[in-house]
Amino acid sequence: xxxxxxxxxxxxxxxxxxxxxxxxxxxxxxxxxxxxxxxxxxxxxxxxxxxxxxxxxxxxxxxxxxxxxxxxxxxxxxxxxxxxxxxxxxxxxxxxxxxxxxxxxxxxxxxxxxxxxxxxxxxxxxxxxxxxxxxxxxxxxxxxxxxxxxxxxxxxxxxxxxxxxxxxxxxxxxxxxxxxxxxxxxxxxxxxxxxx
Numbered sequence: 001x002x003x004x005x006x007x008x009x010x011x012x013x014x015x016x017x018x019x020x021x022x023x024x025x026x027x028x029x030x031x032x033x034x035x036x037x038x039x040x041x042x043x044x045x046x047x048x049x050x051x052x053x054x055x056x057x058x059x060x061x062x063x064x065x066x067x068x069x070x071x072x073x074x075x076x077x078x079x080x081x082x083x084x085x086x087x088x089x090x091x092x093x094x095x096x097x098x099x100x101x102x103x104x105x106x107x108x109x110x111x112x113x114x115x116x117x118x119x120x121x122x123x124x125x126x127x128x129x130x131x132x133x134x135x136x137x138x139x140x141x142x143x144x145x146x147x148x149x150x151x152x153x154x155x156x157x158x159x160x161x162x163x164x165x166x167x168x169x170x171x172x173x174x175x176x177x178x179x180x181x182x183x184x185x186x187x188x189x190x191x192x193x194x195x196x
Contacts (some may be wrong), residue, residue, distance in 0.1 A: 031043050031044075076091065078140075091147075114140070114141070114143070115142070117146065
């Protein structure tokens with residue numbers, strides 16, 4: 001099925017200095033999951049089935065192990081600065097960063113303990129390079145990058161923030177089982193994706 005191109009007048013025209021994080025709540029009719037990177041709007045493509053399965057598997061595993069002072073979120077915006085508001089596939093937040101009313105459209109970077117991205121063909125550069133750089137600069141202590149391995153199994157690349165350089169250092173590559181002690185005790189059977 002071939003989609004008809006949209007007339008150019010229907011696309012939002014950016015301000016001369018680019019958009020800000022606050023603009024995303026005010027621009028009408030943006031597609032779901034629109035992100036802001038370096039002042040530019042980024043629209044996401046439809047996700048592949050692997051992406052959905054990997055997110056479900058990891059989200060379920062995080063919910064089973066997360067301590068009471070933390071919360072797990074899926075596809076919620078995080079404000080990383082005035083010109084950057086991204087949407088990690090999964091994030092773990094400090095509970096005090098979530099209001100009782102749960103009316104947030106995004107969270108502050110200082111409340112995020114872990115950001116995770118499932119790499120998709122259309123987002124490889126962003127998920128592998130730019131977003132981890134932005135997360136590290138914002139001080140998010142843990143980052144996971146999830147890639148498609150053999151068959152439908154995920155491979156989880158785990159990174160930890162090195163505070164002096166404000167950059168991530170790799171701490172492990174996990175194929176069949178994701179077993180960690182930071183940011184909390186985590187044990188997720190990655191082969192369980194075969195049964196989903």
